[in-house]
Amino acid sequence: MSPTRAIALVVLIGAACTSTDPVASYVEDLQAIMERLTDESSAALPPGTTPTHDAVAGVVAARRTALASLEATEPSADLAPEHLALVVVFTDFVEAATEFLDETASLDPNDFREALAASTDIDTLAGRVSAACDAIRSRARSLGHTASLEC
Amino acid sequence: MADTFSHTVPVGAPAARVWEALQDAQTWSNIGPIDAVWDSEHTADGTLARYRWSANAAGRSWKGTATTAEAHPGVRMRLDLTSSEIVGAIAVELHQDFITVSMEASPRGFLATMFWGTVKAALESGLPEQVEAFARALDGG
Numbered sequence: 432m433s434p435t436r437a438i439a440l441v442v443l444i445g446a447a448c449t450s451t452d453p454v455a456s457y458v459e460d461l462q463a464i465m466e467r468l469t470d471e472s473s474a475a476l477p478p479g480t481t482p483t484h485d486a487v488a489g490v491v492a493a494r495r496t497a498l499a500s501l502e503a504t505e506p507s508a509d510l511a512p513e514h515l516a517l518v519v520v521f522t523d524f525v526e527a528a529t530e531f532l533d534e535t536a537s538l539d540p541n542d543f544r545e546a547l548a549a550s551t552d553i554d555t556l557a558g559r560v561s562a563a564c565d566a567i568r569s570r571a572r573s574l575g576h577t578a579s580l581e582c
Numbered sequence: 583m584a585d586t587f588s589h590t591v592p593v594g595a596p597a598a599r600v601w602e603a604l605q606d607a608q609t610w611s612n613i614g615p616i617d618a619v620w621d622s623e624h625t626a627d628g629t630l631a632r633y634r635w636s637a638n639a640a641g642r643s644w645k646g647t648a649t650t651a652e653a654h655p656g657v658r659m660r661l662d663l664t665s666s667e668i669v670g671a672i673a674v675e676l677h678q679d680f681i682t683v684s685m686e687a688s689p690r691g692f693l694a695t696m697f698w699g700t701v702k703a704a705l706e707s708g709l710p711e712q713v714e715a716f717a718r719a720l721d722g723g
Contacts, residue, residue, distance in 0.1 A: 469700050478641035482693055490696050524695075531692060548666060550692040557695035558583040558688060561702060565585075582699040 453507035457514070458571050458578045460504050465582045468497040484535065484543050491528045498525050513570050517563040517582075524556045584670055585702050588684040589710045591717040597656045597676045600720055604659050604674060607633040610648065612716045614672050614685050615639045615705055619648075629653050635663070639704040642697060644668050663687075667694035668701070683713045 475489025476482055498521050506514035531553065535546045564582040571578040593600060603609045607622030607630055615637040622633035632649045646665025652673070653659050660673035670687035687705055689698040 465699060472696060473641070473700075476693075476696075487693070487696075494696070528692070528696070547692045551690055553692055553695050554688065554690055555583075557698050561585055561698060562583055564699070579703070580699070581703045 452576075454509055454571060454574050454576050457504070457507045457510055458576050461501075461567065462579060464497050464500045464504070465580050467500075468493055469581050471496065481540075482544060482547055483540060484532070484538070487547070488532055491525070491532055494521075494525050494528060498522060509574055510567060510570055513563070513567045517560070517567060520556065520559040520563050524553070524560050527553050527556055584686040584688040585706075586684065586686050587706045587709050588682055589713040590680055590682040591713050592680045593717045593720050594679075595720040597678070600674075600676050600681060601656050601659075603720060605630045609716075610635070610661070610672075612712065612719060613674070613683055614709060614712055616648075616672075630659075630661075637665075637668075639701050639708065642701060648672075665690075667691055681713075681717065683709070683716070685709060 471493035472490045475493060476486040480486065498518070501514075501518050501521060504514070531546075531550055535543050538546060560582060564580045568578045568580060595603075605624070605628055607619045610616055610633065611619045616635045617638055618636045619633045620635075623631045625631050630650055630653075632647060634645065634647055636643060636645045644665040644667055646663055646668070648661040648663050651660045651662045651671065656676055658673065658675045660671055663670045663672060667690055668687055669690050670685065672686075673684045675682045675684070685705065687702070689695045689701070694701070
């Protein structure tokens with residue numbers, strides 16, 4: 432193989448390894464955002480640890496960061512409606528979580544843990560976030576892409 | 583709104599044997615995320631009525647109660663699952679050559695909602711292998 436052909440082959444392989452498909456690119460971006468959210472949430476409140484107000488605030492901060500990333504993400508045209516729906520419900524979720532933190536800021540640790548257990552108003556919002564993610568997965572699948580989203 | 587997952591597997595065991603196994607609370611420790619069961623209770627005719635369970639997914643654990651909501655011998659059995667942080671149901675439908683296990687789950691409370699994405703993914707990815715293992719055990723594998 433001539434040097435020119437070898438270089439052309441390397442360029443072609445490199446291009447093939449980089450997602451230029453807008454749907455694939457969007458799915459990769461979304462997966463990265465959700466993976467980071469999982470990592471940061473677990474770092475803020477590791478499994479088995481007692482949930483303090485500061486630790487839970489760290490978890491909510493991770494959600495706020497994820498929301499900012501979602502808002503900055505440009506969806507492919509095929510997934511724009513589903514992306515917008517996720518951003519809307521994710522915003523509601525973060526706002527409700529922030530409101531809860533504000534309302535419980537002055538509680539002592541025991542009362543805070545009781546408030547956590549009693550707070551079920553946010554359950555519906557979590558269901559809507561989950562449904563919005565499922566809608567993206569379903570739409571991506573119909574477009575030939577598999578999205579593994581932890582959301 | 584609950585998240586739902588299901589998996590279907592072929593089974594060689596007759597439906598009557600599968601049904602009998604489902605009345606043993608320990609059987610349910612091999613289906614879905616449940617990893618231990620105890621304090622089981624049965625009705626007078628031997629139908630499993632309830633048991634307590636613990637489950638692990640995505641590094642988090644729960645303890646809860648399962649209560650039989652439907653029991654149609656040889657056809658379908660469904661148990662409602664409740665705990666402080668997760669609620670749902672698990673059902674087994676029996677057919678001549680296969681069974682379908684379905685699971686519904688949703689978070690309860692602030693903390694569960696915050697980690698639901700991870701837990702949901704773990705439940706969904708884990709169910710197929712758990713159901714396959716259950717079917718192998720029924721077939722004596």
